Amino acid sequence: MEDILKIEHLYKHFGDISVLEDIHFSVKKGETVVLIGPSGCGKSTLLRCINGLEDIQDGRITLEGCAINPVDKKDLKIRQQIGMVFQNYDLFPHKTVLENVMLAPVKVQKRNRSEVEQEAGELLERVGLTSKKDCYPRQLSGGQKQRAAIVRTLILQPKVLLFDEVTAALDPEMVREVLDVMLDLSAQKRTMLIVTHEMAFARAVADRVLFLDEGSIVEDSTPGEFFANPVTERARRFLKTFEFEKQR
Amino acid sequence: MMDASIIRSYLPIFAQAFTLTVIIGWIGIVLSILIGMLSAFVLYFKLPVLATVVRCYVELFRNTPLLVQLFFLYYGLPSAGVRMSAQVCGVVGLGLLGGSYMTETLRSGLETVPLSQKESAYSLGFSKAQLFVDIILPQAVSVSVPAVTANIIFLLKETSVFSAISLMDLMFTAKDLIGLYYNTTESLILLVLFYICMILPVSFVGNWIEKRSRRNIYGD
Amino acid sequence: MGFEVLLKGKNMIRLLMGLGVALKLSILSVVISILAGLVTGMLASFKKSVFYIVFRVHLEIVRIMPQLVLLFIVYFGFSKAAGWNLTAEAAAILVFSFWGTAEMADLVRSALVSIPASQYESSRSLGFNSLQTYLYVILPQVGRRLVPLSINLITRMIKTTSLVMMIGIVEVLKTGQQIIEANRYQSPNAAFGVFAVIFLLYFAACYPVSRLSKYLEKKWEN
Numbered sequence: 001m002e003d004i005l006k007i008e009h010l011y012k013h014f015g016d017i018s019v020l021e022d023i024h025f026s027v028k029k030g031e032t033v034v035l036i037g038p039s040g041c042g043k044s045t046l047l048r049c050i051n052g053l054e055d056i057q058d059g060r061i062t063l064e065g066c067a068i069n070p071v072d073k074k075d076l077k078i079r080q081q082i083g084m085v086f087q088n089y090d091l092f093p094h095k096t097v098l099e100n101v102m103l104a105p106v107k108v109q110k111r112n113r114s115e116v117e118q119e120a121g122e123l124l125e126r127v128g129l130t131s132k133k134d135c136y137p138r139q140l141s142g143g144q145k146q147r148a149a150i151v152r153t154l155i156l157q158p159k160v161l162l163f164d165e166v167t168a169a170l171d172p173e174m175v176r177e178v179l180d181v182m183l184d185l186s187a188q189k190r191t192m193l194i195v196t197h198e199m200a201f202a203r204a205v206a207d208r209v210l211f212l213d214e215g216s217i218v219e220d221s222t223p224g225e226f227f228a229n230p231v232t233e234r235a236r237r238f239l240k241t242f243e244f245e246k247q248r
Numbered sequence: 249m250m251d252a253s254i255i256r257s258y259l260p261i262f263a264q265a266f267t268l269t270v271i272i273g274w275i276g277i278v279l280s281i282l283i284g285m286l287s288a289f290v291l292y293f294k295l296p297v298l299a300t301v302v303r304c305y306v307e308l309f310r311n312t313p314l315l316v317q318l319f320f321l322y323y324g325l326p327s328a329g330v331r332m333s334a335q336v337c338g339v340v341g342l343g344l345l346g347g348s349y350m351t352e353t354l355r356s357g358l359e360t361v362p363l364s365q366k367e368s369a370y371s372l373g374f375s376k377a378q379l380f381v382d383i384i385l386p387q388a389v390s391v392s393v394p395a396v397t398a399n400i401i402f403l404l405k406e407t408s409v410f411s412a413i414s415l416m417d418l419m420f421t422a423k424d425l426i427g428l429y430y431n432t433t434e435s436l437i438l439l440v441l442f443y444i445c446m447i448l449p450v451s452f453v454g455n456w457i458e459k460r461s462r463r464n465i466y467g468d
Numbered sequence: 469m470g471f472e473v474l475l476k477g478k479n480m481i482r483l484l485m486g487l488g489v490a491l492k493l494s495i496l497s498v499v500i501s502i503l504a505g506l507v508t509g510m511l512a513s514f515k516k517s518v519f520y521i522v523f524r525v526h527l528e529i530v531r532i533m534p535q536l537v538l539l540f541i542v543y544f545g546f547s548k549a550a551g552w553n554l555t556a557e558a559a560a561i562l563v564f565s566f567w568g569t570a571e572m573a574d575l576v577r578s579a580l581v582s583i584p585a586s587q588y589e590s591s592r593s594l595g596f597n598s599l600q601t602y603l604y605v606i607l608p609q610v611g612r613r614l615v616p617l618s619i620n621l622i623t624r625m626i627k628t629t630s631l632v633m634m635i636g637i638v639e640v641l642k643t644g645q646q647i648i649e650a651n652r653y654q655s656p657n658a659a660f661g662v663f664a665v666i667f668l669l670y671f672a673a674c675y676p677v678s679r680l681s682k683y684l685e686k687k688w689e690n
Binding site for chain 2: 051052053077079080082083084086088090092093094103104107108109149152153156
């Protein structure tokens with residue numbers, strides 16, 4: 001499989017504080033890559049750079065050979081090729097679920113309304129939200145909102161999907177329904193880049209795991225390898241924080 | 249004490265003054281909303297130069313009383329060659345005062361739309377203009393409605409100072425009749441009643457809208 | 469343009485003294501409003517009490533009636549109906565304090581009820597008694613919300629006191645008119661300069677206060 005997304009020697013800093021240093025990796029078509037690492041290690045910033053929400057100080061991000069960051073700000077088409085789902089769902093509160101899903105394809109892509117509506121219906125069905133399609137976001141649970149947000153991104157048929165800690169704001173019993181949707185997408189061979197703190201999920205969904213610490217990639221391996229035998233001391237210490245032992 | 253026949257004979261005079269006050273008041277309010285929308289737009293997009301002008305305007309008019317503004321417009325400007333009738337002065341004065349309040353209200357309405365909403369719209373490929381029209385504006389408008397109604401009530405109350413520039417409004421009529429015939433009680437009762445007629449309906453509508461919009465935000 | 473009139477003799481001083489009259493009335497009314505508002509606001513925070521009902525009626529009256537109408541009622545109406553012979557100054561302070569108290573009480577009450585119940589509960593679970601909860605937990609939080617808003621009340625009061633010229637108190641606008649009148653033949657166009665200066669004087673009085681209020685509000689925003 002060919003590389004679809006390439007990040008080359010990326011540097012990002014906020015003022016004097018360096019956030020990402022020489023990030024260099026690529027993602028193959030159909031691959032699910034999970035980014036893990038301690039809070040503040042730069043995972044979310046990396047996703048935001050790939051989505052063009054943050055400008056970068058050095059390096060290059062390309063999608064199928066086209067530069068996406070740095071990019072000409074006016075080129076909005078390229079943005080739609082990369083879909084991003086956020087931690088706080090950020091559905092538009094003044095629109096119903098169906099309207100949320102249809103707004104971008106109709107307004108931005110200028111696609112045919114009834115065609116979009118049919119596709120939206122199918123996608124909502126797939127994530128189990130058919131009965132909620134005329135509800136407003138305030139009437140939904142967190143898990144339902146997040147599934148709707150995923151559909152809102154999917155309908156634009158992006159080439160790469162980015163997930164930024166999409167279950168972090170959810171109640172525990174709702175985490176599962178969202179992760180199931182993502183597992184389903186991974187099984188469909190969508191290209192995905194996921195930031196998560198759910199280690200069991202990371203292990204199940206990932207084709208590849210990238211471990212970030214202090215702004216750089218420390219390990220790049222398969223989930224089996226990474227979770228069983230982390231190479232670096234830093235990764236070992238990080239994984240240790242998810243284990244509990246009874247104090248004696 | 250109170251004399252019903254006096255009230256009856258004063259009623260038409262007050263009704264006429266009421267009509268004048270309401271008309272000038274509401275034209276001024278519409279003007280203030282227009283000024284407010286334009287200025288809020290300028291501030292929100294930080295348009296160079298214009299934003300500074302708007303900021304100075306807002307501070308000047310928010311920090312001075314309408315009475316002083318009207319005196320300047322009606323008595324001061326003619327000596328600089330700008331002459332307006334009392335009616336026009338009332339509309340312009342109320343529009344400028346109200347515009348400065350509306351600007352603040354609408355601007356903060358626009359700013360309540362969180363950054364994350366803009367980001368998710370950007371990541372869906374919205375342009376700046378589409379983002380503003382489809383995402384920010386509708387949310388900002390529904391957030392601002394209660395504060396805009398509060399401003400409208402405030403402006404309707406402010407119309408009471410129109411009498412200072414010899415506009416024949418409710419206050420002017422009351423003062424005139426008290427001065428002429430000493431029927432203080434009757435004049436004051438009519439004055440209060442007509443102000444209640446002018447403001448209470450807006451206050452009711454405002455409360456109703458506020459309850460509704462609160463329900464929209466916090467669930468049904 | 470008429471500015472020269474103000475440089476003649478004691479004209480500028482007279483104008484400033486006129487502003488002083490308005491400011492003195494504002495300060496007196498604000499002090500009364502804040503003190504009375506604190507008490508009424510605290511009492512009104514007990515929902516379903518008789519205090520709350522009285523407070524609601526009071527607030528509705530000042531919300532609906534223009535201050536100028538209230539001023540007329542007290543100044544012209546009371547003297548006639550009740551036989552009180554109020555001076556214009558007393559009527560002004562009475563009306564502005566009546567208005568200010570309601571506004572202040574509303575600020576106090578909403579600041580008090582906006583403190584979430586969990587603050588009371590967690591204080592109780594830490595073993596504070598009611599008085600201690602008020603002193604150490606609630607009031608410091610309420611104060612931070614309240615101070616900027618009460619400072620803002622001062623600018624509103626200053627602007628409102630300009631109304632007193634309508635019941636014949638000689639304040640800055642009236643003084644301005646007198647100056648223009650007295651110099652009618654020498655400088656027929658004095659009105660522009662005089663009223664422009666009064667406009668700026670009011671701005672100079674209110675702007676710093678409203679800046680202070682905004683500054684404190686920002687600073688104490690969580």
